[in-house]
Amino acid sequence: QVQLVESGGGLVQVGDSLRLSCVASELDVNGDRASVAWFRQASGKEREIVAAIFRRTNYYYADNVKGRFTISRDNAKNTVYLQMNNLRPEDTAVYYCAADRTLILASIRNSRQYDYWGQGTQVTVSS
Numbered sequence: 001q002v003q004l005v006e007s008g009g010g011l012v013q014v015g016d017s018l019r020l021s022c023v024a025s026e027l028d029v030n031g032d033r034a035s036v037a038w039f040r041q042a043s044g045k046e047r048e049i050v051a052a053i054f055r056r057t058n059y060y061y062a063d064n065v066k067g068r069f070t071i072s073r074d075n076a077k078n079t080v081y082l083q084m085n086n087l088r089p090e091d092t093a094v095y096y097c098a099a100d101r102t103l104i105l106a107s108i109r110n111s112r113q114y115d116y117w118g119q120g121t122q123v124t125v126s127s
Contacts, residue, residue: 002024002025002027002099002115003024003025003026004023004024004027004097004098004099004116004117005022005023005118005119006020006021006022006095006096006118006119006120006121007020007021007023007121008020008021008121009095009122009123010122010123011124011126012087012124012125012126013087013125013126013127014087014088014089014127015086015087016087016125017083017084017086018084018087018123019081019082019083019084020038020081020082020084020095020121021079021080021081022036022038022079022080022081022082022097022118023077023079024036024080024097024099025078027078027099027101027116028078029073029075029078029079029099030056030073030075030078031101032056033055033101034055034056034100034101035052035053035054035055035099035100035101035103035114036052036053036073036097036098036099037049037051037052037053037060037071037097037098037099037114038050038051038080038082038095038096038098039095039096039098039111040091040093040094040095040096040123041094041120042090042092042093042094043093045093047096047111048062049062049108049109050062050065050069050071050082051065051069051070051071051082052071053071053073054103054105054108059071060108064090065084065091068084068085068086069083069085070082070085071083084123087123087125088125089126089127090125091123091125092123092124092125093122093123094120094121094122094123095120095122095123096118096119096120097117098111098114098116098117098118099114099115099116100113100114100115101115102115
């Protein structure tokens with residue numbers, strides 16, 4: 001059974017950095033058909049894509065995090081990371097790791113197309 005376990009969230013100040021981790025089991029994050037992503041959901045808002053890696057080589061970033069956030073992968077640890085720099089109050093949300101084995105590129109931003117989800121980790125940016 002696929003499991004995704006996130007960690008690394010916390011309370012930080014504006015301009016600080018955090019690195020989120022997502023450890024996967026029973027799913028190879030470097031698999032040739034695997035797609036992995038970070039979504040976030042702020043209170044009272046819909047879940048939105050933050051960043052994704054589509055089938056090893058295609059990287060996607062939401063416009064509001066480009067230049068500040070970086071998604072990466074450690075194949076040996078089967079772990080996906082989200083490095084978040086220059087954090088802003090509007091980045092406050094629960095961050096979720098997601099993965100799928102059959103995703104198509106056109107659906108990369110659609111949370112409903114991901115089969116596997118972590119439990120989420122809270123990120124709070126205080127001003």
